[in-house]
Amino acid sequence: MRQPTVAGQFYPLSPKTLKKEVSRCFNDIEITSRDVIGAVVPHAGYVYSGSVAANVYASLPKADTYIFFGPNHTGYGSPVAMSQDTWKTPLGEIETDKDIGTLLAGTIIDMDEIAHRYEHSIEVQIPFLQHRFGNDFKILPICMGLQDEETAVEVGQEVARAAKESGMKVVFIASSDMSHYVSAEHAERVDHYLIEAILDMDVPEVYRRRSEENITACGYGPISAMLSAAKEYGAKSTKLVKYATSGEVSGDPMVVGYAGIIVE
Template sequence: MKIRYPAVAGFFYPSDAEELIELIENCYLHKLGPNSLPTKGGKYKISGYVCPHAGYIYSGPIAAHSYYELSKRADFDEITVIILGPNHTGLGSAVSVTDAIWRTPLGDIEPDLEFIEMLWKECEIVDLDELAHLKEHSIEVQLPFLKHLELLEIAKFKIVPISMMFQDFDIAIEVGHFIAKIAKELGRKVFIIASTDLSHYEPQEIANEKDSLVIKDILNFDEKKLYEDVHRYNISMCGYGPTIAMIRAMKLLGAKESKLLAYATSGDITGDYSAVVGYASILIE
């Protein structure tokens, strides 16, 4: 099978396995993290997450909240994790999946080939395209957290990686519809992750104001208002399309509850609040 090699190992996170595990564990135990390592013993419950994708030293503690909650809803059965991320590179198709194996410093993660094949064959706007994923980081940075949970024997994962260059409302809604449809038809245990950062390079006060708007929309399951607010208030949230798709899929799969797990900015890490990036972890179930 094809292998998708890491594009940002050594930049967004360590390329050495021991260093990477140490950093991931530090993210869980960080003052901005959940302050606890994930443990075994979860009971599966379908859930969706908003999770950031910056370098681990910046957004890792916030991302750890999502994976801590995910670990509590996993059992050591095979779970398909659908990861939707924005396409920052401009390479490849407008919306695409790849059926490659994803290599991480902690080991490989396999694709859910049956789910992927159904998605690109049934959903007309989704292509099977490796190029869009080749250098994109938004999906890749989620995978070491998943692989770390495998190493802890908390769960076994396969993935469906969806890269979205086009994030129009109707496109995102259609992607979410087909994710839910195929998950039901295949009877899969699934988690759905929308990989996104929030405001980019705004002063802290403005970032907090703008981010509070989109966080409220997500918590209210309001995909349309999220789309409208991003454009009306010029909010530089890079993965609003993936987030809309995740919300729609989770609604179709029966989700009723939402919770803000954590919010912070890069300024809370660096101490420089003049131009920050916002990060949130949000749970939908």
């Protein structure tokens, strides 16, 4: 069982308080399920990025399995690591997709729980899905410590292949914040520069622009893996549903950027 690591920090530990906080994130957002194949969502504390995340989750369709690509902030575990443990949040337990996991055996993606044990980037997403769909879905968490372009594309393509073979309805979700601890003006400029490449589904350009402007988005590999997987599923259009920074809540001059993007 993968126990929650950041409950009580990034989001409330009490189930009652967590339900209230997630509901607050969805305030004034119309829930309209769309034919979303992939998405980018932030993973900061709910008070900062929860409304950006909720704007994405409000658009997601019901799926059998939500496949998460998240960055590895801790450095623990395999370079590309899939979890097959049951995941627990204050709102209940969610099973991982063992069928797709089995179909990924022998690929670049290792089965390794250590990489996930203290990593927050995927954990914080699950209560949003539980708010929308109860506990009636599965997840496949993939944590990426290795984020180079070749690896990201291979991960996305392998996951798409396995998902197709499984016959399950899936949605691919990349967990990433954008710029970290820069001025709001700088964050807005470089984040939207990177977002343009994401909206064009142009993975090489994502890497080029990130390098050119030294953009500190932490999940550029997961974003690229998601885009690669979504393309295998015939994705045609993209939309930035919300952009915000932590400074809008904290009032601090140095901010972290958050983008919510859907791919259809």
